[in-house]
Amino acid sequence: MLDIKVIRENPQRVKDAMKTRNKDMDALVDEVLAIDVKRREITAKNDLLKQEQNAASKDIPRIKKEGGDISAIMARMNEIKEEVKKGDAEVAQLEEQQQKIMYEFPNIPSDKTPIGKDDSENVEIRRWGEPKQFGFEPKAHWDLGADLDILDPETAAKVTGARFHFYKAAGAKLERSIINFFLNTHTEHGYTEIFPPFMVNRASMTGTGQLPKFEEDAFRLEREDYFLIPTAEVPVTNMHRNEILDGEKLPIKYCAYSACFRAEAGSAGRDTRGLIRQHQFNKVELVKFVDPETSYDELESLTNDAERVLRLLGLPHRVVALSSGDIGFSSAKTYDVEVWMPSYNRYVEISSCSNFEDFQARRAAIRFKKTPKDKAQLVHTLNGSGVAIGRTVAAILENYQNEDGSITVPEVLRPYMGCDIIK
RNA sequence: GGAGAAGUACCCAAGUGGUGAAGGGGCUCCCCUGCUAAGGGAGUAGGUUGGGCGACUGGCGCGAGGGUUCAAAUCCCUCCUUCUCCGCCA
Numbered sequence: 001m002l003d004i005k006v007i008r009e010n011p012q013r014v015k016d017a018m019k020t021r022n023k024d025m026d027a028l029v030d031e032v033l034a035i036d037v038k039r040r041e042i043t044a045k046n047d048l049l050k051q052e053q054n055a056a057s058k059d060i061p062r063i064k065k066e067g068g069d070i071s072a073i074m075a076r077m078n079e080i081k082e083e084v085k086k087g088d089a090e091v092a093q094l095e096e097q098q099q100k101i102m103y104e105f106p107n108i109p110s111d112k113t114p115i116g117k118d119d120s121e122n123v124e125i126r127r128w129g130e131p132k133q134f135g136f137e138p139k140a141h142w143d144l145g146a147d148l149d150i151l152d153p154e155t156a157a158k159v160t161g162a163r164f165h166f167y168k169a170a171g172a173k174l175e176r177s178i179i180n181f182f183l184n185t186h187t188e189h190g191y192t193e194i195f196p197p198f199m200v201n202r203a204s205m206t207g208t209g210q211l212p213k214f215e216e217d218a219f220r221l222e223r224e225d226y227f228l229i230p231t232a233e234v235p236v237t238n239m240h241r242n243e244i245l246d247g248e249k250l251p252i253k254y255c256a257y258s259a260c261f262r263a264e265a266g267s268a269g270r271d272t273r274g275l276i277r278q279h280q281f282n283k284v285e286l287v288k289f290v291d292p293e294t295s296y297d298e299l300e301s302l303t304n305d306a307e308r309v310l311r312l313l314g315l316p317h318r319v320v321a322l323s324s325g326d327i328g329f330s331s332a333k334t335y336d337v338e339v340w341m342p343s344y345n346r347y348v349e350i351s352s353c354s355n356f357e358d359f360q361a362r363r364a365a366i367r368f369k370k371t372p373k374d375k376a377q378l379v380h381t382l383n384g385s386g387v388a389i390g391r392t393v394a395a396i397l398e399n400y401q402n403e404d405g406s407i408t409v410p411e412v413l414r415p416y417m418g419c420d421i422i423k
Numbered sequence: 424g425g426a427g428a429a430g431u432a433c434c435c436a437a438g439u440g441g442u443g444a445a446g447g448g449g450c451u452c453c454c455c456u457g458c459u460a461a462g463g464g465a466g467u468a469g470g471u472u473g474g475g476c477g478a479c480u481g482g483c484g485c486g487a488g489g490g491u492u493c494a495a496a497u498c499c500c501u502c503c504u505u506c507u508c509c510g511c512c513a
Contacts, residue, residue, distance in 0.1 A: 044473060047482040054482090057494045061441040070493085077493040244470085372451090376470080 046087035116323025129316030140343035177416030196235035207364030228261035353384030
């Protein structure tokens with residue numbers, strides 16, 4: 001959520017920022033400002049009445065005790081009561097209107113975010129490794145998975161539906177090995193491991209920005225107002241919702257494995273084969289709560305932490321700075337890490353690392369005090385995939401395939417797999 | 424899922440309708456002090472949202488949200504969480 005004070009003080013800046021996201025929100029900015037003025041005006045008037053009410057409430061028992069006449073005061077109080085009730089209702093309605101609009105605004109892109117209309121104007125920052133050259137025609141991971149009998153989407157389609165997978169034998173073990181390898185690597189670099197709930201309530205989904213705008217992207221339970229998490233970012237960031245953190249404990253760094261559930265509304269027909277786009281997938285997520293002064297340094301190190309696991313796995317990848325037209329709703333700046341995927345003959349997103357600045361912190365009321373005497377201020381939150389497991393499996397199968405259809409197990413995974421080849 | 428009890432500050436805890444939400448512990452500062460302990464004194468209801476250039480000042484805050492009342496921590500309703508017992512369950 002944006003700060004209403006920023007909109008009040010510089011509405012043009014907000015309007016311009018929204019245009020760099022290809023969104024013309026001029027009318028909404030003007031509307032929210034009009035509501036804000038009216039809301040404060042009525043609140044001030046109402047507060048004066050309440051002040052009178054409070055003062056009289058103190059007088060009444062005293063006058064009664066002294067045996068005085070309170071009928072005049074009582075008459076006035078009855079009058080005030082009605083006015084206050086009316087004023088409160090008006091204020092509540094205006095607050096609701098204002099809140100609803102405030103939830104519509106995406107974050108203001110950082111001035112470090114390249115301006116651009118869409119993903120075609122993203123900026124490549126660096127590459128690691130070279131796309132592998134095969135001396136034979138490489139197969140796609142879905143064909144490798146079928147031939148090795150380790151990936152089975154057909155049975156999943158029967159048991160559940162489209163966009164689900166059974167992993168079998170070495171495939172299941174590979175998935176599990178990667179999860180463990182990622183968590184072990186990140187905890188060695190200062191992240192505290194978290195195993196979160198896979199369902200969260202509405203307040204948490206609102207806190208990180210998935211709601212109210214993107215409800216159709218999530219799976220919601222019918223009988224409880226709970227949502228299947230689209231990413232561990234949601235439960236882990238909301239761990240500190242409505243909290244004031246001790247400044248000395250920052251930065252707080254968590255890594256969390258979770259299954260992730262996405263309705264993938266509007267993506268029919270895209271990436272229908274393989275592990276790239278599923279309703280349920282595994283991911284290890286990195287989440288940080290930091291002092292605003294350091295948040296952009298923390299974004300660099302977070303991205304580096306995500307890249308580390310790909311370097312250790314020997315998977316060629318690149319880092320791209322998303323342009324203003326391509327960054328997510330809550331983000332101020334985002335780097336995507338993209339892994340080389342031979343079947344696509346291009347780099348494919350495997351991690352997205354973002355600095356949300358205070359956008360989530362304001363929604364979720366996550367604050368800190370630099371020292372116990374300081375005023376509480378909003379933290380900056382960041383998160384990044386570290387990294388998506390299913391896409392890592394796909395990348396390993398494709399990049400490490402041999403001509404005979406077997407898969408060489410990357411060296412760092414061998415202790416986890418207990419073998420050096422899948423065949 | 425059923426029955427009962429509870430939720431007040433960093434912790435414990437008093438407060439069953441009326442002017443500033445007791446008290447204790449802890450914490451911070453000060454006094455005393457060669458040092459420490461003990462002792463004495465003061466502060467400590469966070470926050471949030473308005474107004475004012477400011478010193479200041481108003482509103483709202485007793486798990487959350489409604490209601491009754493001139494007035495609610497206190498009475499009523501709904502919900503959440505915790506504890507005890509029962510049921511179910513990996």
